[in-house]
Amino acid sequence: MADKIATREAYGNALVKLGADYDFVVLDADLAAATKTGMFKKAYPERFFDCGIAEGNMMSVAAGIAATGVTPFVSTFAMFAAGRAYEQVRNSIGYPHLNVKICATHAGITVGEDGATHQCIEDLALMRVIPGMTVICPADAVEAEAAVKAALLTKGPMYLRFGRAAVPVLYDAADTGFEIGRGRVLADGTDVTVFATGYMVHLALAARDLLANEGISCRVVNIHTIKPLDTALVTTCARETGAVVTAEEHSIIGGLGSAVAECLSETCPTPVLRVGVRDTFGRSGKVPDLLEKYGLTAAAIAEQAKKAVALKK
16 A cells, blocks of 8 residues: 555546547536546547536536437536536436436545535435436545446446545556446455445555454455445345444445445344444545544544444344
């Protein structure tokens, strides 16, 4: 985990690489430098469209393009993609099940100094509830690039969540194990399973080391696809370890934690404790300080894991 790369950076790189072999277009809303779609604009200017600060309109334009058979990648900050343009995403893209790839950057608390208005901690929940919408949150740059390619090759509306902050690279550059809807076991364990997504995956691995020092064996699973959830893997891990913790840079309401709890309540009732933002808004601050304030740390994951183990019957 030596190198650190932001998943938004990997998104821009993926678009440029794929642009040489596939015919798709990219739309942005006056944020190309921040979302990294500017890389694609420079390489393929005739296939890039800046829609200005009009995110709802951009989603409608993408829907129209998709209706002609061309695949559009639509990019803006998560707060604008999932928040400001929600009606257009739901009615113009989700309802007709159009092949639009919504790629949202600057998600979660790690937006930092931009503060509560831009720290979108509701997007996974909002997108997950739209019928037929696939929701993906990659853990590192390698997985982010793989997710973009998988999205391009898979029909249907998709929401891909990328972050502003650099994160450790967990996978080898040659890794080919990414598959939409299939979670990945990163480390095995027998006492408790931590299901993590996005930014929280590398912290879950760090929490595993903390738990090992206390004699607790922790399994870590990367759930990069929130919807469709890998219910078979979630159920198997819960049955084998008997205790579960979820970790996400998102509200504990409606995201990964909710998805896992919903699954296990039907398939394998298990103690589930959630690490995420508790029913509150974010605030402006330095990323390390914010992660500590909102309990998005390896220590917080380890603490919840110990509590989950104690809840076993």
